[in-house]
Amino acid sequence: MEVLNENLKREFAVAASVLRKRLEQRPDRKSLRDLIEKSGLGRFKKSRRMTNRELESLFAKGGIVGVDGSTNSTAGPFPYIITVQQSLAKSTAIREEIYYTRVLCPLFMQEDMDEAEYLELTKSSLASLEAMAALEAVEKLKPAVILLDGSLVRLKIEAKNLWEDLKEAAINKGILLAGVVEGISTKVVSATLKESLPEAVREACDWELLFGTLDIGEGLEVVPTSFKEGFRTVFMRTSIDPKPIGIDLLEEQYEHLEQVESLIFTLTPQDGRGIPLWLDLVDKKVKISDALLEGLLKAYLGEDFSEFLTPKRAKRSP
């Protein structure tokens, strides 16, 4: 027991020191900014908060709509699971809310699939629900701006046809579509700077490199390359949180980039984690919590059958 513990400690210490080294090798703020500017990757630009008058004129044009989705599955062993999905489009100007819901269960799918395939299916299903909510929002709520939780590229990949419809409708109606990405997973900075970067961070994600590099309200607008074709991307620090968020915008609506940046910056609590409050609100409202899922199960399946879906793991005493 003692020996094992010692080993565990040693192993952990090694891992931690590697991580430390990596972090220490990150270029400092100034040199990284210089590198980025010299490389022509993009430009730094500071946003300002919108005035009340600007906000009011947005309201006059239909306000803004936040779109988000949520998915949750019962915790049983595959395929004894039920997945519940829901998307919501909610406007600041109109009370009506647009919901789309879907319930999936691998046991009753037409075609056989394994767990990984099922996971893919739930992903694209959720994306399509979100796209449907957004599409209906374009038709019914007619806002000035639609903020989607997550990247636009994801919609394009996961729900191709609906995305095309949404894009077309938005462009025709002059509605700005913007994706707000909380967890940036792209590597465009390291891919561009490559050799100029210390070895340890050559493969680093954008958020890792940009962590603390931007001022509050400052964005790094990435020059369009093959990266995310058809979109414009800005990494922006919108609050005291040093980790930036990503903003996606349609290439066709590029001229409104500044407005969108400014809007997102305005709607983000200064002391928060950097996400516009409206999206947080929509997220809260759409969320399918474990408690809700359990309630549904108990109500519709009954206590006895819901037991069927509970894995042994869940009964383990803590």
Add this chain to the structure above:
Amino acid sequence: MQVVGLTTPQEVFVASRERKFRINEILVIEDPHQGSLIGEVVEANSYNRFIPLSINHDFVDARVIESLERLGYSISEDEINIARVKLRNEASFPVTTGAKVHLPEFSEVKDLLVRSTPQEGLALGEIKNTEETAATMDENLKGLFYVYTRGEKKRTKNVPFLLDLRSFQQYPHIGIFGGSGSGKSYGLRVIMEELMLKEIPAIILDPHYEMDFSTKEEGLEGTPDFNGAFKKFQIGEDIGVEFLALGKRDLLDLLSAVKPLTEAMSSAVEILHRRGDTLLSFSSRLELLAEALELGRIRIEKILQQDMEPQEREKYKKMKELLEEYPNIPLVSVQGISWRLRRLQASGLFNHNIKPVKEALLQGKLAVIQGPIWLLQVFSTYLLANLYRARRDYKDGELKGNAKGEYFPPFVIATDEAHNFAPKGYDAPSKGIITEIAQEGRKYGVFLVLATQRPTLLDETVTAQLNTKIIFRTVRGHDIATITEETDIGAEEAKRLPYLPSGDAFVSSPLFGRTVAIRVRLPYTKSPHTLNPFDEIKHYRQKAEEKLLDLLEAHLPIYEVNLLKVIQALNAEAPDLKLEVRTLKESLESLVKRGKLQKTDTPFGAMYHQ
């Protein structure tokens, strides 16, 4: 509105999306199994599901919320209002969750709210937060008086709080508690006005000289005129004590009110005062004894052996007799007593009697008794005991079938600073009579209205007899504890006591069986000293200055060397100014400072001119 969450037979939670709840509001719960249940809101909360203090640990700043509002989002859209409702009567079993809840129509809760009519009850104020219910109220209950809300005088829109006078027979006496500035004096004034309106005979002891009802509050329509309904009496000027009617006890109380008596003095008074003594006979006995004690027995005997006028001889003979009669009284005691007696005499106390007060009561008026508190204490003892006796004798006579006694009406006795008149823990002259009335007054129709800022200092026997208690803002923990002990006020209300706005009060009365939150109505009249003392200073100074300036004008320009002459002229014109060189110079300088006059230096010293 509906019942949510876990319920008990005593308490439920009620939620509403549209309507915010207010404390003390009455709600009707439509329980499908138990019928209508009536409850009162004891706690009101609102919360927004999406904007709690933090969202995912983010603190939301007001600026962002405002931005969202500009974009058309109304925060209240996602707000939920929750009330904790205490049932009026315990239900047989827990209330059904999901039961519908509505605001009551007046007819549903009439018995809970109104226990009298505007003709019979004292309209003390409005029951708080009953606007919606009041809308369905009978017309004769609507808009009975004015209230002061948010700095404005408005006609009441709530259900009136009517204190049933007739119930006093069953539940006598009112206590009014509250710190300074809590609205206690207003409450007392309102009760007095109501008594006058109903022509109930009453007495109020007024140590603050504030109970005058001749100045009407401005901006109110249809205010009654109280000018004939009350009468002010100054002790020593309008009313006083008949020395002949004083008992030993009364006399001792009176004398000790000037300054406490020593043991020796008290026993001296007891020995010296005789039944049937007039002021003259008593005081001359005292003076003579004092003189005799000063001279001493031997000298008096010597003097008596000399030749003198028969009148003189009579005097010394009497001195000798007194010395023989009272051999053990020390001189200082006698001197002390006579000094006190002279002081009482000088106050005019013995020159009058209480007949005018009795007359006022017989006419159904309010008698306002004014005087300094030391005098008021002893005088009231005498006055109340006398009036109470008059009433009791009449009533007892009537009961014995001997209705020949002089009629004396039932009446109400009111006072502020009641803890001075019936203090806890020590004796005060008036304590005995107040305790007696508190305990027995009901039988004879004599009722007390006692106001105090320190309920803790009020005699407990008296407090226990105050059936209706009106409680204004109270901050002291001790007093709050006393109040919770003595009333049916609950923990929730007690917690709110320190924060009650001025004029708001809780009424605890066995008649209502629950604590009612009220806002006292605006009095029709106002106290003579509502002028802020600091404004008073300013007014006085301005007036004095203007007057001086007027007088000076004729003498301008004034040379410093010539001041004396100016002073003589001014003092002849206005002797009350009592000017001296120094004070005139100071006044001139101050006028210069304020720019009313100018000062120029000349070869003859300073010159003051316009």
